[in-house]
Amino acid sequence: MSAAYTVEAWKLDDLFSGFDDPAVEASIARLEKDAAAFAGWRNELSAEMPPGRFVDIVAAYAGLVGLAIRLQGYAGLRFSADTQNEEAQGFRARMQQLMAGLDNQTMFFKLWWKGLDDEPAGRLLDAADDYRYWLAALRLERPHTLSEAEEKIINLKNVNGSAALMTLYDAITNRYTFKLTVEGEEQELTRGELQVYYRDPNPALRAQAYQELYRVYAADMPVLGQIYQFRARDWRSENLDLRHYSSPIAVRNLHNDVPDEVVDTLLAVCRNNAPLFQRYFRLKARWLGVERLRRYDLYAPMAKTDKTYRYDESVQLVLDSFHQFDPQVADLARRVFDEHHLDGEVRKGKRGGAFCSGLTPDLTPWVLQSYQGRPDDVATMAHELGHAIHFMLAAESNNVLTLFPSLPLAETASTFGEMLVVDEILASDPDPELRRDLLFRQMDGAYATIMRQAYFAFFEREAHAEIAAGASPNQLSDLYLANLHEQFGDSIALSDDFRFEWLAIPHIYQVPFYVYAYAFGQLLVFALYQQYRQEGDGFKPRYLQILRAGGSAAPVDTLSRAGIDVSTAEFWQGGFDVIGRLLADLEALPVEA
Numbered sequence: 001m002s003a004a005y006t007v008e009a010w011k012l013d014d015l016f017s018g019f020d021d022p023a024v025e026a027s028i029a030r031l032e033k034d035a036a037a038f039a040g041w042r043n044e045l046s047a048e049m050p051p052g053r054f055v056d057i058v059a060a061y062a063g064l065v066g067l068a069i070r071l072q073g074y075a076g077l078r079f080s081a082d083t084q085n086e087e088a089q090g091f092r093a094r095m096q097q098l099m100a101g102l103d104n105q106t107m108f109f110k111l112w113w114k115g116l117d118d119e120p121a122g123r124l125l126d127a128a129d130d131y132r133y134w135l136a137a138l139r140l141e142r143p144h145t146l147s148e149a150e151e152k153i154i155n156l157k158n159v160n161g162s163a164a165l166m167t168l169y170d171a172i173t174n175r176y177t178f179k180l181t182v183e184g185e186e187q188e189l190t191r192g193e194l195q196v197y198y199r200d201p202n203p204a205l206r207a208q209a210y211q212e213l214y215r216v217y218a219a220d221m222p223v224l225g226q227i228y229q230f231r232a233r234d235w236r237s238e239n240l241d242l243r244h245y246s247s248p249i250a251v252r253n254l255h256n257d258v259p260d261e262v263v264d265t266l267l268a269v270c271r272n273n274a275p276l277f278q279r280y281f282r283l284k285a286r287w288l289g290v291e292r293l294r295r296y297d298l299y300a301p302m303a304k305t306d307k308t309y310r311y312d313e314s315v316q317l318v319l320d321s322f323h324q325f326d327p328q329v330a331d332l333a334r335r336v337f338d339e340h341h342l343d344g345e346v347r348k349g350k351r352g353g354a355f356c357s358g359l360t361p362d363l364t365p366w367v368l369q370s371y372q373g374r375p376d377d378v379a380t381m382a383h384e385l386g387h388a389i390h391f392m393l394a395a396e397s398n399n400v401l402t403l404f405p406s407l408p409l410a411e412t413a414s415t416f417g418e419m420l421v422v423d424e425i426l427a428s429d430p431d432p433e434l435r436r437d438l439l440f441r442q443m444d445g446a447y448a449t450i451m452r453q454a455y456f457a458f459f460e461r462e463a464h465a466e467i468a469a470g471a472s473p474n475q476l477s478d479l480y481l482a483n484l485h486e487q488f489g490d491s492i493a494l495s496d497d498f499r500f501e502w503l504a505i506p507h508i509y510q511v512p513f514y515v516y517a518y519a520f521g522q523l524l525v526f527a528l529y530q531q532y533r534q535e536g537d538g539f540k541p542r543y544l545q546i547l548r549a550g551g552s553a554a555p556v557d558t559l560s561r562a563g564i565d566v567s568t569a570e571f572w573q574g575g576f577d578v579i580g581r582l583l584a585d586l587e588a589l590p591v592e593a
């Protein structure tokens, strides 16, 4: 069907042929010139301006963004491919500087647009066509916007107030070091290095790693706890008292452009399904040969298979699985390989992990992974190519401003692609260890992105309310421990040191209520997969329509146009039904501890 693919580094020629490519300096010069011209149109902006001129200015802004993305994208890709390369480091720093300057130079446009009255804004929006949702989304928070003078004061005071407090939280916690004795030798570790031991095969080491984490954080509870109290009180006084949001979480919901009721329904369904993961933890205990899992053992390594895939086998497997779903999906994925946009090599200095980077609509996305032939690498390839497909389908009809799906939809095609490949392997490969490993992988992922995040959100909801009622850091720790007891039931042994976990979750400090978006995105895909299983071919056009929409509409509108109603509990339950089936498959395997 196609030539065998071999593992390679990517080609970036579609962007620039090198740092010394004359097009680099020419692009920078053009960007600076265009930005200056854009800034010169400032005085033309007014409530009475001709809609045609308004659209021209938005299009010029999109042009600037496109050019900036090309340059910044090239800088990011070169750096990821070789993080130790000084030229790449220098160019990246230069581009960051350039982009910050560009932001400052063009910010006036967004500020003017957000501040414009509804009536003239509506008139201009009606002409905006392809840019409509991007423009409308910028105005979402307008009903909660205060007078210009008030906004100025909030901005000014935030810099050294709430934002400064978050900088302090980072500054304090980033300095922590952790002591761990590994093979008789005491080591001093960063948090990142410590976390590796949560997955260590040695149960004692796993426990020590967590105990050390919470020893350090708990010692600072009087400070870290107060920071959280200040953050929650500030969130409430600004957003509820001044801006009249209905609840602390409603602020985030509006930002994500997802209705409050949809989020409430999603979270309620998560809560109802806590027993599903409790069942999973009991099963995991059996496989590990213990009576009951300790919280320390949640991420104990389960992989047993030594099965590997040659690179070309892996590519073929992914393309075949995509082809079975829909030939055009496979064709898009093949384009990434044919244009040499996937860097799969294992190299020193290359960025770890994997990502897909989509830049502008006219460019095929780039994918980075370090391919080592494990089943996990096959799933990762499918995941990142899923992102690439999403991007390419969205690129068919979107501009650079409406291309990128918002957070709740951002993982749709990636996770879906991963499911297709994993299902294909499960259906075609009888190797029981491989099956087991893949099922554990899916379950661990579902737990970490859905249930764990949903319970973080429950804690945030309760904590914000309790802090308003005067709760102390100690009472918040009690609240957190109760939250964990509800989440796990009696499925695991939960030691009291986990009562301090909330002090160590940067998200709940930095971006309140951000976490539920992970649960939303992941469960959405499982629910869509469930519909695919039930409807077969009839589902495909609706699914592709969601991907094609990119970021051109509110997530809920994109889904409802494809006939998907996320406001019902049944829809979200469908997602858990898929997870339940994975678990049942796992439970059906004979346990060999």
Ligand SMILES: [Zn+2]
Pocket: 383, 387, 411, 414
């Ligand atoms: Zn992803």
